Amino acid sequence: GNSVTQMEGPVTLSEEAFLTINCTYTATGYPSLFWYVQYPGEGLQLLLKATKADDKGSNKGFEATYRKETTSFHLEKGSVQVSDSAVYFCALSGGSQGNLIFGKGTKLSVKP
C-alpha cells in the first residue's frame, strides 16, 4: 500500500543554516505530494505541494521537487530562522477522495 518515510528527528540547526528533510514515498499511480508544518499547540498548515513529477513546490523560502525516479520529495531551505522551529510532515494523496497519508514527522529546532 501507499506509505511515506521521512527522516527521523529531532533536527537541531543554528540560525541561517541550510535545511534538508528527506522524504521518500511508496505509491501506486501518480500521487500528489505535500509538506505540512505544525507549530506548537496548533493544527497542521500546508507548506507546499506538487501534483506531478518534476514539479517544484515552494513557499516561505522552502522548496521541494517531486522526483518520480527516486520517489522522493525532500524539503529544503537555504537559511532557516528561529521561527521555522516546528514539526514538518511529508504526505501523499493517493486516494480518489484526496485523503492524505502522512510520514511520522520531523521536529526542527533552530537556535539563535
Added chain:
Amino acid sequence: DAGVIQSPRHEVTEMGQEVTLRCKPISGHNSLFWYRQTMMRGLELLIYFNNNVPIDDSGMPEDRFSAKMPNASFSTLKIQPSEPRDSAVYFCASSLGGSGNTIYFGEGSWLTVV
C-alpha cells in the same frame, strides 16, 4: 475566511464517560476527514466523508468510536465509553475533494482521559 472549526479545544474526562468532538468544515468543501495524532502512532486517518457519506472508516480503532455527518456543515466524532488510551489530539480537516486538493486542518481537540 473561517477555517475548519473544532470544539472543544481541550477536554479532560474520566474513563468510561462519553466524549463528543465537533467539527464545522470550510463552507463549500465536500470532503471531511477525522485524524488522530499521538506520539506513538503519529497521524492516523480515522474516517472520511464525501458529500456527507462515510467513504472509509477502516481507521476507526474499534466500536467505541463512531462518526456522523448529518449535513454539509457539521460532523461529530464520538467515543463511548472513553479509555485512557484514547488520549490524543483529534483533528478534523476538510477539502474540495480529489487527489491534489489541499486539505485544511482545524486547530484540534486535545483529549485527555483519566
